[in-house]
Amino acid sequence: MARSVSGGRRVNITDIWVDSADSRDGGRDLWAIPKDLCDFRRTSTGKLQRTSWSTTLDGVPIASARFSDVSSVTPRTPFKGSTWQQRPDSDSSTERVVVAELKGSSRAFPCRGSWEFGKRGPLAWLAGKRPIASFRMTDFQMSFG
Numbered sequence: 001m002a003r004s005v006s007g008g009r010r011v012n013i014t015d016i017w018v019d020s021a022d023s024r025d026g027g028r029d030l031w032a033i034p035k036d037l038c039d040f041r042r043t044s045t046g047k048l049q050r051t052s053w054s055t056t057l058d059g060v061p062i063a064s065a066r067f068s069d070v071s072s073v074t075p076r077t078p079f080k081g082s083t084w085q086q087r088p089d090s091d092s093s094t095e096r097v098v099v100a101e102l103k104g105s106s107r108a109f110p111c112r113g114s115w116e117f118g119k120r121g122p123l124a125w126l127a128g129k130r131p132i133a134s135f136r137m138t139d140f141q142m143s144f145g
Contacts, residue, residue: 010084010099015122017055017062030145032087032098038062047072051136061118063126069111069136076139078105104142111136 017038018024027033042053049072054064080103086095113134117126 010082012084017057031083031100032085033083033100034085049136049138056118057121060121061116062121063118063123064116065134066114067111067134067136069109072107072138074107074109076105077108079103100145102142102144104140106137106140108135108137110134 013033016035018035019040024035027035038055038057044051052066055062083100085098111134117123119127
C-alpha cells in the first residue's frame with residue numbers, strides 16, 4: 001500500500017514472507033516490517049527464461065507463479081524508494097513511525113505470467129483473480145535502512 005506522508009510517497013508493507021530467520025528478525029526489529037517465515041521453491045531455465053516458484057506457510061500454499069521473459073538480457077536499472085511502518089511505542093499507548101530508505105538495481109522486464117493463490121493461505125482473497133500485468137526482476141540488489 002502506498003501512502004502519501006511528509007517526505008513523499010512511501011510503501012507500507014502489510015504482509016511479507018522470507019526464508020531466513022535473520023531477515024525476519026532484522027526486518028521486525030530495525031524497520032517494523034511484519035516479516036514471517038515461509039518455504040520457497042524456484043526453478044529457472046534458458047535465455048528465454050522460464051521460471052516457476054512457489055511459497056508455502058506451514059505446508060499451506062501462499063502463492064505460485066510461472067513466468068516467461070527475456071529479463072536476463074535487459075539492462076540493469078536503478079530504483080529507490082522508502083517504507084513507512086508503524087510500531088507500537090512500548091513506553092506509551094501511541095505508535096512510532098519507522099521510515100527506511102532503500103535503493104538498488106535490477107534487470108526488470110514485463111513478462112508473461114501466470115499466478116495462483118492458495119485458497120486457505122494468507123493471500124486467499126486473491127484466489128481466482130487475474131493480474132493486470134506481470135513484471136520480473138532478476139539480478140536484484142538492494143540496500144535498505
